[in-house]
Structures are given as structure tokens and as C-alpha cells.
Amino acid sequence: MTQLVTDIICPFCGTLCDDIEVEVSDDGKKIIKVTNACAIGAEKFLHAQSPDRIVRPRMKQEDGSWKEVTYDEAAKYTAKILCDAKKPLMYGWSSTSCEAQATGHMIAELVGGVVDNTATVCHGPSLIAVHDVGIPSCTLGEVKNRADRVIFWGCNPAHAHPRHMSRYSIFSRGYFTTKGSKSRKIIVVDPRPTDTASVADYHIQIQQGRDYELIDALRVALQEGPLPETVAGVPKEKIYDIARLLKSGRFVTIFFGMGVTHSLGKNHNIDIAIALTADLNKYTKAAIIPMRGHYNVTGSGQVLGWQFGFPFCVDLSRGFARYNPGESSANDLLMRGEVDANFVIGSDPGSHFPFKSVKVINELPSVCIDPHMTPTVAVSKCHVPVALVGIEVGGSCYRMDNVPIESRKVVDPPAGMLTDGEFLELVLTEVQRIKGVAA
Amino acid sequence: MTEILIKNGFVFDPVSGIKGDKKDIAVKDGVIVESVSAAAKVIDASGMTVMAGGVDIHSHVAGAKVNVGRNFRPEDKLQAVYEPARGVRHMAGGNSVPTVFKTAYKYADMGYTTVIEAAMPPLYARHTHEEMRDTPIIDQAALPLFGNNWFILEYLKNGEIDNASAYIAWLLRSTKGYGIKCVNPGGTEAWAWGLNCMTVNDQVPYFEITPKEIIAGLMTVNESLHLPHSLHLHSNNLGNPGNYQTTLDSLKIAEGFKANNNFGRDQVMHHTHIQFHSYGGTGWGDFESKGAEVMDYINKNPNITCDIGFVTLDETTTMTGDGPFEYHLSALNHLKWANTDVEVECGSGIVPYIYSKDVYVCGVQWSIGLEMALLAKDHMRCYLTTDHPNAGPFTRYPRVMKWLMSEKARDEVFASMKAEDKVRDRSTLGSIDRELTLYEIAMMTRAGTAKALGMGKKLGGLVPGMQADIAVYPYNPETASDPEQIEYAFSNAKYLIKSGEIIINDSEIVSNGNKQTYWVDVKTNPSKQVEHDLREMFLKYYTVTERNYEVEEHAFMKNPNVISIDATQ
């Protein structure tokens, strides 16, 4: 007899679907079937079952081969490199629970580390823009229940957040949007003809990197101000049309992704997108929501916020929290050669950082905590495989709209395997011992 | 457990009626006792003031909007020194929106041991509890928001009080909440369409109910559930010139209601940050105080309590479940604006604000709060808050005490204002020479607030049997002469004991304590209708499943303290 576990959150993307159902074997050890999840989400669950999974910590040897060690030995190594370092970088955090993040931050405080999360290479510019201009936003249920005008700007949920459109933003039927997608006008702004654009009412094929100009033009068009014939490759009539369409809506939502955060202009693009949203509130109701990637990158920003006051790039090396993206951010530190140990959890900088940074990691004393074999593992000295948060252990996670949802345990991890939280506790205890402070 | 004897202090305790007599206070096993053995640790409090631990009835210190405030204002960290870790203390920073560690340490330094988070959006309850779990030392509880909740709007519109009661009991249990908070009833729902409800008789769009009906309905439910605290109301039209009429209309809804509970609470309505609701004039030009009128009404109606929300003339961060208010505030000061509308339930907004003493409106706001507190006849019903951080950071409570206790200190502020004459002209503060006593301060900050929260049998006093939360301040009421001593002493408790444990010893925090989280578990008759509606609502209109809504006590509380009530029959 198999058992069905329901109301599971999917620990893959920031959509954080929480209606996943998983069929597990009688003994609670094996996942048999995953329903409700999209293809990527389902794959994440099934991947946990892969027979070649690495289940014990390993240290890299001189010749590049791996030697198995115990969790205690791995924790001692981790504590030592962190304590020996003047400015250890503790990076990642986006695929682990808030509880594990909190434990990690206590380690960082004791060793004077720099804590940065994956926002540094995705929505960091959005966080900076929020410092400048704030953010009128709402929960995804508000979009589902009320939004009759939805913009996707520089993002492609059809691929990156596959169930976003059906759960919240296009097809879902809500209290005041009973006709689903027929209740809404969908606008996609993207230089590429994406799969999301193909289901939109309007696809604005903006010239690459000209986001700021087009948003600015929309702000002008809201007031029926003068525009040149074309802006960012878009004819002015179309811009006026879109502006009128937005004004005539009852509830506008703008979703934006990396196409805006990391094209020319970066945080300034978001500044003005938020300003456009604020402007729209003079005519109707409007909100803006970043399409966060990792399922708990938002949580990392939250925990850092309540513990230290800043959402990413938090430098604790001077004994108090400093924050200066561009200076205290992971890549800047790596490229300037300022860090002397590297600690990674819940992310894969080996795949996403510039080659120059990865080369530096390769030279440093380093540990990577990750259930899988990743490019980051390949350049680290110590690899600590752990149970998968959201599949083999529960914990709090935050959705892209900051709504916290508790992830649940579905199956047992492979025998003898620790969770992130448990391993970090071991490291914390060891750091406390080295530093001679009370637990 | 340890025994402690606090010897020879000047004790101020409204619960037992002690007004500054020299007295010893004994502690054993976490509670106050008549006497202890010779083995007790002795704290010499000679020449010092002894009070029960402070109980803050209304503060925004944990949860989604507070954290937006922290994360969207890096500059707030520059307003105060970022304190490094030392001893048991973590590094701690922020000024108007401090980190959770700083929140705990500063409240402890002020001799406070219990703090109520005054607005918890139910969908974000888990977040609020996570922050409270990470906040050491102080005991906490949070009030979920109900005034714009779709279930409530529907049930109250249809007169289904039993269903509203069953739903509220369910929600308190699910979110581990403490009581019924109502912010801008109907107005925040209207704000989801960019609208607002400005009077108690405005219709909520689509839901066809008025703020008046929401307030009356929530009070009825509150008493039928016998909750420890009353309805906690932030009424409509906050912060606008001329709003005192709306406030009086809102307060009047309490007429005829009677408290029904076993917790020693007398009021049926607690109106919060009343200062923001006591404005006269038709615009900012003729803005003036109507504090005297509003306080006069409260003085005459013993079934109402209030806290003030004193403006402290600082740069701060405003944050409230009153979404439309924050939008209008941002239109006024052109600073950054954050807003979050929450599906089915509520909303909130955040805007930085600078209360400059050189801006006459801010000066008048400052005088209205003090005026009202000085005109209050019963300080067991009128409490000290800054609606932290809205009217100013909570760290200014000692400064507010100084203003309340010293006319000289108030005159100094008046004299420093650019528009002194105009400010003096717009309120009666300048003509009030009353100076509150330490005994009245103890009412405003512990005895009264604990009573209004339904915690009066356990907290807020120094009677044997009560929880041993005790603050010792370096203030000698017999010899102190300079008002500045008040501010210093109440910012720097010499000793603090919480649940019998020494937290501050000789001005140094020595323990993170064993913080408790209070929540209320009310048993009601089952309601098939509510069960059906919950299923329906979660399936159709929420974006989380019903099962994922509940905040699990074991995961989110270090030390839960459940108040169980049987409201069946």
C-alpha cells in the first residue's frame, strides 16, 4: 500500500506551489509519484531518489580525488576555515529553510563573515530600488482575485515559473475575476517572442536594454504627454494604447524578472517601474511583484532583515553589520580578492558566477553544502551532502510575495544523512568552542 | 529556582496601591512571594525606583511590514550606533525599525518585559511568530487583523454573530493570535480598489456593510468569546484634520456594551493611538487639537480604554494596516512608499516620516498627545505608547515620561520650536500645569495595560502570586530634581527580573531569558457553515491550502503560553 502525502510545497521556484501531492511507498522511504507539480518541480522531487546520490561528506585530496569523511570531521573543517579567515564569504541560502539560515547567521556573527544570498546575481537591483522608492505590492491572491491588467516585464513564467500563470496571474479564477483569463488583459514586454508572450493579449517587442526608456514613456503617456514617434522600438500609438488600457483597469499588477533587473540600467529600471506603479495608483489600483527565482531566496532576505537589518550583502566582519552592495557583495569581494574562505549553502555559484569569481573559489579553503554534485562542489575543498529541505526535512520558506509557507517532510533522507540545520548546529558548536564563547 | 530579594527600593505599584513606600520585594520560583529564605540573592535598591515590568499594549515590532521597514530603510541604521555583540548580546542595530535583538535589549533597558505586536496579517502570522521567536527576553503576543476580512464582512452583514465567533476562534487558533485587532474597518478593503471609508457610515464597496456595523459586530463577538483583551480598534480617518468627529462616532459605538470575561478586564473597546484621531480643522492650515473633546468623552465612559501614540519629534518609519492612509501620507511628504494588500484579509503600508519640531503641524501633534494624557482622569485607562514606530520609536518612552512628569521639560520643547506661538495656540497643552506622578506612570505603563489586556491578574503589579517581572530604575524620587534624570533612569534599568530570572544585573544584560509567547485558544460550538466557508474560501480565493495556513506552535514558539477559554453553550 502506498500513502498519499498532500499539501506539500514544491521546493523549486519562487512560485512556491503548496498543493503538491506525493505518493510514497509504504515504508515512507520512496517517492513513487508526484502530482500537481510542473515538470521542473516534479523532477526536483524525483531527483531526491537518484541511486547515485552522494550521502557522506567528502574532502578533496591533493590529486583531486574525494575522500569520505564523517559529518563531525566536515564540521570541524568548516568551523576551522571560518574561524581562521579574516573575511569568510558565506554565500547562498536560497534553497534552505529560514531556520537553517538563522543558525548560519549566528555562525557568521561569531566568525565575522559576509553573508550574501543569490539576490546578488538576480533581484539585488530590485532590493536596491526598493531602498530608493519603496514598493507598492500585494500578495499573489490579490492578483488572482482582483487583477484585470497584468504585465509580465522581462520575465518568462511559462518556463521559469511554470504554474505561476495558472495559479495566480493569467488563468486562475478569483473572487472578482470569475472568468479567469477572460477577466484579464495580459501584456508581455520582452524582446523575444516567448511562450508567455504567445498567450498574451499584447506583446510589446521592446528593443533590448531599452526598458528604462519605455517605462518612462509610459509614465508620460499616463498623462497624455508628448512622445516621439517610437520609443525603444515601440510606436507611440501603442504606448498610449497601453497606458489607457492600464488606466481603465480596476487592478493592475506588474511582474518583472531578470530581463529588467540585469539589463542596462539595473536598479534604475526597477526604480522607474516602481514609480510607474505608484503613478498608476492615481488612476486605479496597482501593484508590482518581482518574480523571485529560488523557492526561499525571499526567506533569506527576510531572516537577514530581522536579524541584521539588511536583505543581502551583509558584512559582519567588523563586528557590526555593514551593507554596501557593490562592495560587500559576493562577486565584488571575490574578484577583489578580499575573502579568505568560501562557504556555500543552498545555491550554485559555480554555475552562475563569472568565471573570474569561480577561479578564486577554486583557490580558497572552501566548503559546499549541497545535496547534489554541482559545479560549485567541483571547485570546493569539502563537500557536505545534506537532506533536501522541503522533501526530506521541513522548515519555513517565503514565496515571491513574502508569504511564508512551511515546507514539509515527505520521505526520510538516506540513512545517516544530516539536514542543513543539523550540520550547521555542529559547525556552530565547534565555532563556539574555538572562540571560547558560551553556547 | 533562585530566590531574590529586592531591598529598600521606592516601590510604585498601582495594583497594591503602593505609592513610593520603601519596601522589599521577594521572588521565588518565578513569582512574587511574601518572603524568601536567607539564601536569597539580595539586590540593594536603596535610593532607586521599583516597578513591575513594563507591559506595552501596542507596538509594531515583529512581522511582515516591520521587516519591510527594516529592509527598505538601510539609512535607518545610521540614525543610531550599530552595537557590536558582547556577552550574551548579539549585534544589534536600527533606530525606528530596530533588529529583533535590538528590540529586545532596548525594551529590557527600559524595564519592559511584555510587548504586544499590534497588527498581524493572518496570512503573515508565521512570519510574525518567526520574528518573535528570534526576539529574546521579552514576552510577546500578536493581534491578528479582522476589520477587513471577507469572512467577517459577510458574516456581520448577514448578522451571523455565531459564525463570526466560530471563525474568529478558528483564526486565533490557526495564527496563534491573542485578540481582535481592527484597523480602518472596511477602509483597507476599499483600498484594494484605491478607495477608503472615511466615516463610520461609509459603505464598504461590494460588501455593503459599514464601519459602524463592523465595529459593533466585532465587539459583540469579542464579548461572546470572553476574550482576555477587548476589541483593539484603530478607527477610520486616521491622521486627517477634522477626524475627531469620526473618532467620537467610533467611540460611541461602545455605548451599551458590557465586558464579559474572567480576566479582570472592564473595557469593551480599546482605542489605540488616539492622538492620531483627535484632530480638528478643515485642512493643514487650520489644523488644531480636539484632544480635550475626545479625552472628555473617554473620561466619562469607563467601558473604553485608550493608548496615546505620542509624537516624539523624531525621524521615524510609519507602518500600519491602514493602507490608504500610508498612500496619502506618501503623497504628502513624497518619500518612498511600500504597500502590501493581503488576499481575503487586510493590507498595510509603510512610509518614512520626519516629525520636525520646526513644522508647526508636527508640533501640534506633539502637544495633542501630551495634552490628552494630562487631561485623562484615570490612567488605568489611558496608556503610554508611541504606536512604535509610527509616532516615534519606542525607545523614546522615557522621554515621553519626562514630558508628562515635568512642565519645565515641556516648556523647553515649546521654546525650541520655530512656530512656538502657533503651536501653543492650537492646543491647550500650554495652559496645563499638571505633572504626572511615578504612580500614574506605573498605571500607564504596567498596571493599566496589563489589566486592559486581561493579564492583570498575572502581570503589571508586585503582589505575591504575580509573575516576577520587576524593574529597578536608578531614580530617587525623594532627591531627583532634574527632569533629565527621568529620561536617563527609565532608559537604563539598573536591574530587570523576568519570570524570576535576572536579565539585567547592574545595568548589564546578562541573560536572554526564557521568552514566552501568549496566544488564545477559544473553544466554540462547531459551525458547519464556517467549516464549509473555510473549505470554499481556501479552495477558491486563497493561494495557500487550508492545511498550510496554520502556524504550528511547536515550530514557531520557544515557550508557548496558551490561554484556554471555553465559549461553548
Ligand code: SF4
Ligand atoms: S511552478 Fe515552481 S513551485 Fe510550482 S511546481 Fe513548478 S517549480 Fe514547483
